[in-house]
Amino acid sequence: MYFDSVHALLTMDGHGVYVWSAYLVTITVIATTLLVPRYRRKRLLQRLTAEFKRTKGVHGANTREQN
Amino acid sequence: MSAPGIWQFCSRLLRRQLLLAVRRPIDIANPLLFFAMVVALFPLGLGPEPEKLAGFAPGVLWITALLSHLLTSDSVFRSDFDDGSLEQLLLAPQPLYLSALAYIGAHWLTTGLLLAVVSPLFALMLNLPVAALGVLVASLLLGTAVLSLLGAIGAALTVGLKRGGMLISLLILPLYMPVLIFGSAAVQAAVSGNPTGPYLAILGALLCLAIALAPLAAAAGLRISIDA
Amino acid sequence: MWSFFHKFGSPPWLYALSGVILRWLLPVTLLALLVGMVWGLLFTSPDFRQGNSYRIIYIHVPAAVVAMAGYYLMALAGAINLIWRMKMADVAMKAAAPVGAAFTFIALFTGAVWGKPTWGTWWVWDARITSMLILFFLYLGVLALYEAFENKEAAGKACAVLSLVGMVNIPIIYKSVDWWYSLHQSASIKFTGDSTIDSSMLYPLLLMIASFYALFTCCLLLNMRTELLQRESRTQWVRRLVSAAGNN
Numbered sequence: 286m287y288f289d290s291v292h293a294l295l296t297m298d299g300h301g302v303y304v305w306s307a308y309l310v311t312i313t314v315i316a317t318t319l320l321v322p323r324y325r326r327k328r329l330l331q332r333l334t335a336e337f338k339r340t341k342g343v344h345g346a347n348t349r350e351q352n
Numbered sequence: 353m354s355a356p357g358i359w360q361f362c363s364r365l366l367r368r369q370l371l372l373a374v375r376r377p378i379d380i381a382n383p384l385l386f387f388a389m390v391v392a393l394f395p396l397g398l399g400p401e402p403e404k405l406a407g408f409a410p411g412v413l414w415i416t417a418l419l420s421h422l423l424t425s426d427s428v429f430r431s432d433f434d435d436g437s438l439e440q441l442l443l444a445p446q447p448l449y450l451s452a453l454a455y456i457g458a459h460w461l462t463t464g465l466l467l468a469v470v471s472p473l474f475a476l477m478l479n480l481p482v483a484a485l486g487v488l489v490a491s492l493l494l495g496t497a498v499l500s501l502l503g504a505i506g507a508a509l510t511v512g513l514k515r516g517g518m519l520i521s522l523l524i525l526p527l528y529m530p531v532l533i534f535g536s537a538a539v540q541a542a543v544s545g546n547p548t549g550p551y552l553a554i555l556g557a558l559l560c561l562a563i564a565l566a567p568l569a570a571a572a573g574l575r576i577s578i579d580a
Numbered sequence: 581m582w583s584f585f586h587k588f589g590s591p592p593w594l595y596a597l598s599g600v601i602l603r604w605l606l607p608v609t610l611l612a613l614l615v616g617m618v619w620g621l622l623f624t625s626p627d628f629r630q631g632n633s634y635r636i637i638y639i640h641v642p643a644a645v646v647a648m649a650g651y652y653l654m655a656l657a658g659a660i661n662l663i664w665r666m667k668m669a670d671v672a673m674k675a676a677a678p679v680g681a682a683f684t685f686i687a688l689f690t691g692a693v694w695g696k697p698t699w700g701t702w703w704v705w706d707a708r709i710t711s712m713l714i715l716f717f718l719y720l721g722v723l724a725l726y727e728a729f730e731n732k733e734a735a736g737k738a739c740a741v742l743s744l745v746g747m748v749n750i751p752i753i754y755k756s757v758d759w760w761y762s763l764h765q766s767a768s769i770k771f772t773g774d775s776t777i778d779s780s781m782l783y784p785l786l787l788m789i790a791s792f793y794a795l796f797t798c799c800l801l802l803n804m805r806t807e808l809l810q811r812e813s814r815t816q817w818v819r820r821l822v823s824a825a826g827n828n
Binding site for chain 3: 505510519522529534558572573579
């Protein structure tokens with residue numbers, strides 16, 4: 286481990302602000318890019334479940350095996 | 353009556369586009385007036401000192417020519433799309449590549465060529481050294497041809513959209529950038545007395561590449577826009 | 581062999597396959613990212629000239645590499661859709677665009693932040709950052725063009741043409757910006773000062789580049805799954821999937 290203390294790790298001889306802001310922004314963007322599609326998929330599945338429950342009686346109507 | 357040959361068709365198309373353009377002289381004058389007024393903006397914004405203006409002149413002239421070109425690029429196919437004649441063109445047996453090239457050629461003859469010819473006047477207003485004027489005209493002749501070709505790609509892709517507007521600028525400005533880099537570098541080299549041949553050669557190479565590939569992309573774009 | 585390739589055209593197969601891949605790829609990627617970042621931040625010694633700020637290299641370079649590669653992937657997927665009308669390639673292209681744009685943004689931000697302690701300014705118009713900026717504009721153009729079309733099939737084809745044009749232009753843009761920068765370079769600012777990179781710095785960098793590629797793949801597959809469900813929401817296989825999920 287290069288740094289002697291947590292304080293040294295955070296300040297990095299004055300460069301800490303830059304390094305940490307870069308890393309934090311990167312992690313935020315990565316997390317967003319990973320989580321947004323999962324969230325959208327969940328919402329879509331919820332919406333489709335509700336829709337299919339509503340049209341449950343209409344068996345076989347407007348569905349096909351594959352596009 | 354047999355169908356016209358390919359070259360005959362395209363030269364007729366070219367002549368038709370030129371005639372249409374000439375019938376609306378204000379459309380030809382617009383980009384030139386824009387060029388003039390934007391060139392006048394720079395001394396107003398930067399101050400009238402001759403040395404400073406001369407320093408910026410190559411870049412300013414090139415950027416202004418590029419922006420004037422950007423404004424007219426949308427109109428290459430639009431009027432013919434609106435009245436349906438473009439759809440007829442797609443059905444014609446002649447290759448769409450050459451027809452697109454005819455449209456682009458007409459566009460360049462009524463914008464880029466005129467810009468290049470008129471530019472020495474404004475270059476003198478910005479205090480560009482006289483020795484650089486020839487290179488300015490040459491670089492603009494080559495460069496605006498490339499800009500017309502690239503602009504047609506954006507025009508073809510957006511011609512069917514209702515609110516194309518700024519979108520075409522967003523699409524083609526990144527493509528314009530290398531042309532700007534080498535065009536203004538050529539004029540800069542002429543100002544500082546360096547050889548300008550290499551820059552003009554690169555512009556020529558870009559032109560060859562654009563003539564070969566841009567009409568293909570434009571033709572593809574036209575098919576997609578019309579089928580949409 | 582061709583039947584294997586044909587399976588890629590089947591949405592339910594692709595959906596199932598991507599699920600299986602993600603189940604192990606996602607944890608491995610996150611682990612690799614964590615190891616790489618910790619290694620770079622804590623266990624390498626600082627650069628003798630740039631000090632500790634050079635640690636940004638462990639995210640800037642991987643992001644830039646993947647941003648460029650992502651554009652090529654997007655263009656290639658679009659081309660496959662144009663030539664062979666393979667809808668799944670269109671799905672891949674649409675999924676790749678926002679992910680690539682996000683990575684380009686990371687590259688730009690980290691590049692700018694790196695510039696401040698190194699040269700004292702928040703933005704430096706050097707060759708690499710300028711090329712990244714233009715790449716960002718190219719991505720934004722593709723995203724904007726897709727949104728502008730109402731007919732999504734035409735949108736996919738138009739974006740394919742645009743990204744192919746961009747793909748041809750990227751080497752030209754890169755070379756011309758590179759040359760432009762060398763022309764105007766006054767001081768002895770050499771951004772590519774990492775001419776000889778020490779092996780202790782190289783390994784974490786390679787790990788980060790590999791994990792960024794894996795990360796791109798994960799994001800791409802996640803986006804593709806959502807897009808597949810969206811497009812195929814009227815089909816039987818999605819209905820079965822939803823009812824199975826609903827019963828759990």
